Amino acid sequence: MSIDLQQDFFELFGLPRRFRIDEAALELAFHDLQGRVHPDRFAHLPDSEKRLSMQWATQVNEGFRTLRKPLPRATYLLELMGVDAGLHTNTAMSPAFLMEQMEWREAVEEARAARESEELTQLHTRLRQHSREVFDELARQCDDEQDYAGAAETVRRLMFMEKLQHEIDDALEALET
Amino acid sequence: MALLQIAEPGLSTEPHKHRLAVGIDLGTTNSLVATVRNGIAVCLADEDGRSMVPSIVRYHTDGTVEVGRSAAVAHATDPKNTIMSVKRFMGRGLKDVAYIESMPYDFVDAGGMLRLRTVQGIKSPVEISAEILKVLGERGKASLGGELTGAVITVPAYFDDAQRQATKDAAKLAGLNVLRLLNEPTAAAVAYGLDNAAEGVYAVYDLGGGTFDLSILKLSRGIFEVLATNGDAALGGDDFDHRLFCWALDQSEIDPPTSEDARRLLMKAREAKELLTACEEAPIKAALSTGEKVDLVVTRGQFADMTRHLVQKTVAPMRKVLRDAGLAPEDVKGVVMVGGATRMPHIQRAVADFFGQEPLTNLDPDKVVALGAAIQANVLAGNRKDDDDWLLLDVIPLSLGLETMGGLTEKVVPRNSTLPIARAQEFTTYKDGQTAMAFHVVQGERELVADCRSLARFELRGIPPMAAGAARIRVTFQVDADGLLSVSAREMSSGVEASVLVKPSYGLTDDEIAGMLRDGVERASEDIDARALREQQVEADRVIEATLAALEQDGDLLSAEERAAIDAAVAETRDMAAGHDPRAIKRSTEALSRATNEFAARRMDKSIRQALAGHKVDEIQV
Numbered sequence: 052m053s054i055d056l057q058q059d060f061f062e063l064f065g066l067p068r069r070f071r072i073d074e075a076a077l078e079l080a081f082h083d084l085q086g087r088v089h090p091d092r093f094a095h096l097p098d099s100e101k102r103l104s105m106q107w108a109t110q111v112n113e114g115f116r117t118l119r120k121p122l123p124r125a126t127y128l129l130e131l132m133g134v135d136a137g138l139h140t141n142t143a144m145s146p147a148f149l150m151e152q153m154e155w156r157e158a159v160e161e162a163r164a165a166r167e168s169e170e171l172t173q174l175h176t177r178l179r180q181h182s183r184e185v186f187d188e189l190a191r192q193c194d195d196e197q198d199y200a201g202a203a204e205t206v207r208r209l210m211f212m213e214k215l216q217h218e219i220d221d222a223l224e225a226l227e228t
Numbered sequence: 229m230a231l232l233q234i235a236e237p238g239l240s241t242e243p244h245k246h247r248l249a250v251g252i253d254l255g256t257t258n259s260l261v262a263t264v265r266n267g268i269a270v271c272l273a274d275e276d277g278r279s280m281v282p283s284i285v286r287y288h289t290d291g292t293v294e295v296g297r298s299a300a301v302a303h304a305t306d307p308k309n310t311i312m313s314v315k316r317f318m319g320r321g322l323k324d325v326a327y328i329e330s331m332p333y334d335f336v337d338a339g340g341m342l343r344l345r346t347v348q349g350i351k352s353p354v355e356i357s358a359e360i361l362k363v364l365g366e367r368g369k370a371s372l373g374g375e376l377t378g379a380v381i382t383v384p385a386y387f388d389d390a391q392r393q394a395t396k397d398a399a400k401l402a403g404l405n406v407l408r409l410l411n412e413p414t415a416a417a418v419a420y421g422l423d424n425a426a427e428g429v430y431a432v433y434d435l436g437g438g439t440f441d442l443s444i445l446k447l448s449r450g451i452f453e454v455l456a457t458n459g460d461a462a463l464g465g466d467d468f469d470h471r472l473f474c475w476a477l478d479q480s481e482i483d484p485p486t487s488e489d490a491r492r493l494l495m496k497a498r499e500a501k502e503l504l505t506a507c508e509e510a511p512i513k514a515a516l517s518t519g520e521k522v523d524l525v526v527t528r529g530q531f532a533d534m535t536r537h538l539v540q541k542t543v544a545p546m547r548k549v550l551r552d553a554g555l556a557p558e559d560v561k562g563v564v565m566v567g568g569a570t571r572m573p574h575i576q577r578a579v580a581d582f583f584g585q586e587p588l589t590n591l592d593p594d595k596v597v598a599l600g601a602a603i604q605a606n607v608l609a610g611n612r613k614d615d616d617d618w619l620l621l622d623v624i625p626l627s628l629g630l631e632t633m634g635g636l637t638e639k640v641v642p643r644n645s646t647l648p649i650a651r652a653q654e655f656t657t658y659k660d661g662q663t664a665m666a667f668h669v670v671q672g673e674r675e676l677v678a679d680c681r682s683l684a685r686f687e688l689r690g691i692p693p694m695a696a697g698a699a700r701i702r703v704t705f706q707v708d709a710d711g712l713l714s715v716s717a718r719e720m721s722s723g724v725e726a727s728v729l730v731k732p733s734y735g736l737t738d739d740e741i742a743g744m745l746r747d748g749v750e751r752a753s754e755d756i757d758a759r760a761l762r763e764q765q766v767e768a769d770r771v772i773e774a775t776l777a778a779l780e781q782d783g784d785l786l787s788a789e790e791r792a793a794i795d796a797a798v799a800e801t802r803d804m805a806a807g808h809d810p811r812a813i814k815r816s817t818e819a820l821s822r823a824t825n826e827f828a829a830r831r832m833d834k835s836i837r838q839a840l841a842g843h844k845v846d847e848i849q850v
Binding site: 065080082083084086087089090092094095097098099100105107112113115116220 | 247377378407408448449451544547548551604607608609610617619620621645646647648649650706708709770771774775820821822824825828829832835836838839840
């Protein structure tokens with residue numbers, strides 16, 4: 052038997068397949084695995100081993116990147132559970148959520164137009180607080196209620212919110228230069 | 229348990245053989261070579277005790293090449309053949325270099341990377357840099373007393389793929405085996421971190437002669453993890469010299485000077501700048517060939533005022549890098565200053581203001597990069613000791629993407645991704661029976677292709693003819709631990725591996741490198757066969773040694789039959805290496821390498837399983 056490159060990332064890092072993870076354990080496992088497979092450990096070895104090391108190190112990095120942040124982690128978890136979050140195809144949202152999004156967007160637009168960096172920063176903070184609550188909901192749906200269809204919709208909502216965060220970042224950056 | 233292979237007399241298989249390795253800081257204005265001796269990293273000096281080699285190359289009419297301090301003597305009398313700051317030209321076209329109009333060189337624009345016309349013909353920046361690397365490599369060999377296993381060469385963290393590739397090509401031309409391209413601020417962090425047993429988040433502010441880098445690293449339990457990096461690959465101490473030079477021209481009301489006079493005055497400006505680090509004011513005096521005289525005094529305040537915009541140019545990257553790392557200035561535990569230009573008092577003040585703390589200046593900003601590179605080279609060469617249990621995790625500084633419809637970029641690999649990384653993207657054909665496709669690879673953060681760096685154009689050929697939209701072509705970007713990109717492509721429905729023809733936008737092709745290598749060897753009147761033989765023997769030795777060490781450690785993973793096959797391949801390679809046919813040695817070494825493929829895979833699995841065993845095995849779902 053052989054551990055293959057296709058095994059799932061939760062297994063790779065020795066973590067239970069859940070949305071709520073022990074972040075410290077993830078980081079520890081990441082460092083430990085890289086310590087074993089990283090190309091720097093193989094620089095003096097034949098090319099065949101260097102290639103193998105690069106494949107493994109790439110896989111370990113990809114796994115860490117996927118599990119470290121909650122949104123890609125949730126998307127990946129849903130994929131493992133056989134649920135397509137439909138990030139690109141399914142854009143149907145509840146009217147209430149869309150209305151809320153529109154209000155956020157207008158507020159950002161106004162602050163951007165008025166070059167109010169203070170206001171933008173505040174919006175950023177409020178949006179982050181709000182998404183924290185939505186993430187709590189996502190954790191319940193994934194880990195406690197096993198409501199994966201509901202979780203998929205929550206993921207889509209969070210995607211919207213993250214995009215908005217990026218827009219605020221960009222606006223702030225534009226104001227600085 | 230398998231018996232250990234018994235070494236034949238005269239063949240080195242002792243497990244703790246020390247391999248000779250160096251770290252090289254290939255700088256814009258100065259270069260250094262360092263090594264680890266008796267566990268301590270030291271810079272290697274010349275007979276006069278000087279470790280810094282000015283990065284200056286002079287081509288003489290008689291075919292000789294002079295590098296360093298002695299070449300610098302002619303900077304004002306023979307400026308066309310005395311190349312300074314060549315690092316600014318690496319992987320760059322004529323349009324990319326600032327103040328090119330005031331440089332005394334005879335540039336040749338052949339499209340792609342610029343070239344310089346010298347008395348020894350047209351030279352690429354890669355060849356010029358190779359001259360500097362040769363001198364450093366020789367110093368390493370002479371000082372260590374033997375052939376080098378390899379070298380770690382440092383590059384600015386903000387170097388793009390073309391600049392990195394150019395650096396690696398230069399090392400290849402200089403006959404060096406590159407163990408790794410290491411980012412300069414990361415090298416500095418290693419030297420600083422290991423020395424001070426540092427833990428926590430550190431910033432490295434690295435302002436060299438021609439490049440500026442800012443990296444944020446997290447140091448914990450021996451892991452040096454770069455969180456984000458930013459910078460400006462065309463900003464450095466040189467720009468401060470140039471500003472002062474322009475000011476001096478302006479103040480003295482002098483017409484555009486000849487290139488000789490420009491060089492002379494620029495050197496005076498640099499001296500004045502350096503003096504201002506310790507003094508409140510400095511003189512700039514020069515007698516020009518026109519009979520005109522420059523006789524000025526510049527104060528520290530004046531200098532700070534006239535270069536304020538340059539200091540400001542380092543502030544925006546500081547903000548960006550923290551944002552990318554998701555941190556605030558107060559999260560940073562210490563700021564390590566690297567590069568001679570950080571000696572300028574107004575730079576130190578700007579950094580202190582931004583981070584709200586005095587930067588760390590207890591290490592020599594000129595040497596720390598070379599020392600860090602030497603420490604890394606020592607470990608990569610295979611001289612790892614039990615207490616060398618540290619690891620670098622670096623990132624790619626700039627996003628990689630592909631050109632899409634309308635001249636827009638589609639990002640494939642985002643900046644600050646931990647290396648190595650691979651990303652795949654799928655494409656399809658848009659015409660019936662289409663058998664080829666063209667791609668344009670770019671690097672940068674901007675949306676328009678025109679605002680990014682063009683890295684290469686490549687074409688896929690050999691796609692099996694199918695109806696439009698039926699082919700599924702998967703293009704994979706793989707960025708290795710050197711930060712270098714390679715591209716592969718496969719048609720997924722037929723499994724046909726399409727061939728990738730890469731035409732670098734600002735690099736040298738493999739053929740050009742091969743040609744330069746041949747020319748270089750011929751000029752050095754070295755026997756090309758002898759060199760090939762020596763290289764193959766070193767490689768064979770390396771593979772044999774690695775195989776024996778692996779067998780000693782994990783021989784029990786093999787069946788008796790498998791073990792016998794590997795033993796036979798080792799014996800064969802050894803026989804060949806004792807002979808004089810480089811091709812035969814190469815063949816047997818490759819055969820040995822193939823014979824151990826499966827063994828290597830099992831060893832990797834074992835190692836990974838051990839890692840898992842260390843962490844909560846009970847929680848793994850099977």
